[in-house]
Amino acid sequence: MKQTSNSKLRIIPLGGLEKIGMNITAFEYEDSIIVVDCGLAFPDEDMPGVDLVLPDVTYLKNNIEKVKGFIITHGHEDHIGGLPYILKDMNLPIYTTKLTMGIIDKKLTEHNLLRSTKRKVVKHGQSINLGKFRIEFIKTNHSIQDASALAIYSPAGIVVHTGDFKVDYTPVFGDAIDLQRFAEIGKKGVLALMSDSTNAVRPGFTQSERTVGVTFDRLFAEHRNKRIIVATFASNVDRVQQIINTSYKYGRKVVVEGRSMVNIISVAAELGYLQVPENTLIEVDQLKNYLPENTTIITTGSQGESMAALSRMSTGIHRKISIEPSDLIIFSSSPIPGNEKSVSHVMNALLEKGAEVIFQDAHVSGHACQEELKLIYSLIRPKYAIPVHGEIRHRKANAGIAKQLGIPDENIFMMNSGDVLELDENEAKIVDKVQTGEILVDGLGVGDVGNIVLRDRQHLAEDGILIVVLTLERGTNMLLAGPDIVTRGFVYVRESESLMEEARIVVTEAVSKCLMGRYVDWSKIKGVIKDTLNEFIWKKTKRKPMILPIIMDV
Numbered sequence: 001m002k003q004t005s006n007s008k009l010r011i012i013p014l015g016g017l018e019k020i021g022m023n024i025t026a027f028e029y030e031d032s033i034i035v036v037d038c039g040l041a042f043p044d045e046d047m048p049g050v051d052l053v054l055p056d057v058t059y060l061k062n063n064i065e066k067v068k069g070f071i072i073t074h075g076h077e078d079h080i081g082g083l084p085y086i087l088k089d090m091n092l093p094i095y096t097t098k099l100t101m102g103i104i105d106k107k108l109t110e111h112n113l114l115r116s117t118k119r120k121v122v123k124h125g126q127s128i129n130l131g132k133f134r135i136e137f138i139k140t141n142h143s144i145q146d147a148s149a150l151a152i153y154s155p156a157g158i159v160v161h162t163g164d165f166k167v168d169y170t171p172v173f174g175d176a177i178d179l180q181r182f183a184e185i186g187k188k189g190v191l192a193l194m195s196d197s198t199n200a201v202r203p204g205f206t207q208s209e210r211t212v213g214v215t216f217d218r219l220f221a222e223h224r225n226k227r228i229i230v231a232t233f234a235s236n237v238d239r240v241q242q243i244i245n246t247s248y249k250y251g252r253k254v255v256v257e258g259r260s261m262v263n264i265i266s267v268a269a270e271l272g273y274l275q276v277p278e279n280t281l282i283e284v285d286q287l288k289n290y291l292p293e294n295t296t297i298i299t300t301g302s303q304g305e306s307m308a309a310l311s312r313m314s315t316g317i318h319r320k321i322s323i324e325p326s327d328l329i330i331f332s333s334s335p336i337p338g339n340e341k342s343v344s345h346v347m348n349a350l351l352e353k354g355a356e357v358i359f360q361d362a363h364v365s366g367h368a369c370q371e372e373l374k375l376i377y378s379l380i381r382p383k384y385a386i387p388v389h390g391e392i393r394h395r396k397a398n399a400g401i402a403k404q405l406g407i408p409d410e411n412i413f414m415m416n417s418g419d420v421l422e423l424d425e426n427e428a429k430i431v432d433k434v435q436t437g438e439i440l441v442d443g444l445g446v447g448d449v450g451n452i453v454l455r456d457r458q459h460l461a462e463d464g465i466l467i468v469v470l471t472l473e474r475g476t477n478m479l480l481a482g483p484d485i486v487t488r489g490f491v492y493v494r495e496s497e498s499l500m501e502e503a504r505i506v507v508t509e510a511v512s513k514c515l516m517g518r519y520v521d522w523s524k525i526k527g528v529i530k531d532t533l534n535e536f537i538w539k540k541t542k543r544k545p546m547i548l549p550i551i552m553d554v
Helices: 058-062 083-087 098-110 179-188 210-222 237-249 259-270 284-289 309-314 340-352 370-380 392-404 451-463 497-516 522-541
Strands: 009-015 024-029 032-036 052-055 067-071 094-096 119-121 127-130 133-139 148-154 157-161 190-196 227-231 253-257 295-299 327-331 356-358 382-388 419-423 428-433 438-442 445-449 465-472 479-488 546-553
Touching (some): 009 058, 009 190, 052 083, 067 127, 083 098, 098 119, 133 179, 157 179, 157 382, 179 370, 190 370, 210 227, 210 237, 210 327, 237 253, 237 259, 253 259, 253 284, 309 340, 327 340, 340 356, 370 382, 465 522, 522 546
Parallel strands (some): 032 067, 094 119, 190 382, 227 327, 253 295
Antiparallel strands (some): 009 024, 009 419, 127 133, 133 148, 148 157, 419 428, 465 479
16 A cells, blocks of 8 residues: 555545445544444345345454544444454454444344453543544434434544434434534534435435324324234334334333344333333233233334244244234335335235235435435535445435535545545545455355355356266276266256256267277366256256266276
């Protein structure tokens, strides 16, 4: 890495700019690096068998002596989910707000990292000093409490990172976003604004979380004779609070179902972010003691995840809750881009069981729409704009807003993961690219499934496999047995006996020809088997299964 002049700040996103998820950005000034967020992403459809996707943090490992710690903006998986995996390799301190830390502590405990990790809880309005940086936490609103924007002070200037945010003047819990502080920092002169782009394509304002409470009240009043099941994000504590309040008002007992939901609610209640009226929460086993119309179930699975509680209910494999035709199911979330298919699949399964399903109006977003983004740009008045958090279409829309508000084109940076942006008062430019990428987690293996394994899995999923087994005599290379052909996922053998027999004959002929030569090496035989079979099967079926020759000698 070439040495830069001492006076420039470097901003290096290591993930989170190509899709929703896996947010992690490094800020570097001389001998200090701080890292904002450390998220994971969920696998795409073309990653069979993969559980989670982590960012590649080689750059941090290579510069570990400079890295001062992780600063976390809020407690969503796409901002904290990577921590337990990455802290195993790099023991770094974590700085964040109280509820966010409570959720992280649960994760670290599961991974046996709690005692070895230094953690510091920061309040909104407080600052921490790390190396050449001072980082101030600013109160914002989001679909999880205790979310923060960050003002990052460096000798080269101030960068404001909004985190995920919306402007909610009437939040369910706690204070509204600290717009006054944004304005004060804007007056000091801000070098760059990195702002959330998730809803930048939507005009207007995002509605207040309280409007959902009004909708719940109406739905509960209209459906007094039904059991109500509400699916929402585990982390949306304010939403859960409103569902509990409405249930209490209408005399219903509440069951919380789904591991992540139970975890976060226990942390939130313990830390005082969730007020539950006495005798309102009951265990799932107690449901049978109450009439269905006197109960509410709050569950995970609003994104159609196959193993979440609601999906298991919809397919009838949930051990303790079965869907009845008299149930009302409310989806209190909107599908994250890419999950639409899974969500409609679960809805259809619930409707088939006769339940009533509602998904309009029972959700508001946690992200700022265009008018709120304009407000933040106007208060901060940055020299440079760096749209973050979102797919390219979201970030392009955010860049469009910055341009409308007078930021010139050359001062708006549409960065990609790995780009190194160097900036100071006088100029900003992308000067380098560092290694980034995706580390795949499958079961207990982290990083042992790579592109080649994925390609093989896709190949197997699309066309199946043919295994050709034959036995040669050692020394003479006489064909003693076979070739036998075993298939999986290619054709149903019993109905394709003639095809398999023809294939056997074709392979036998090819191998016999090969063995007539004086010197035969096995890799050549395997190559001949592959080529011959490939050609034959493509002609007959227009398919290309994976072909695996196995040669034994006796």
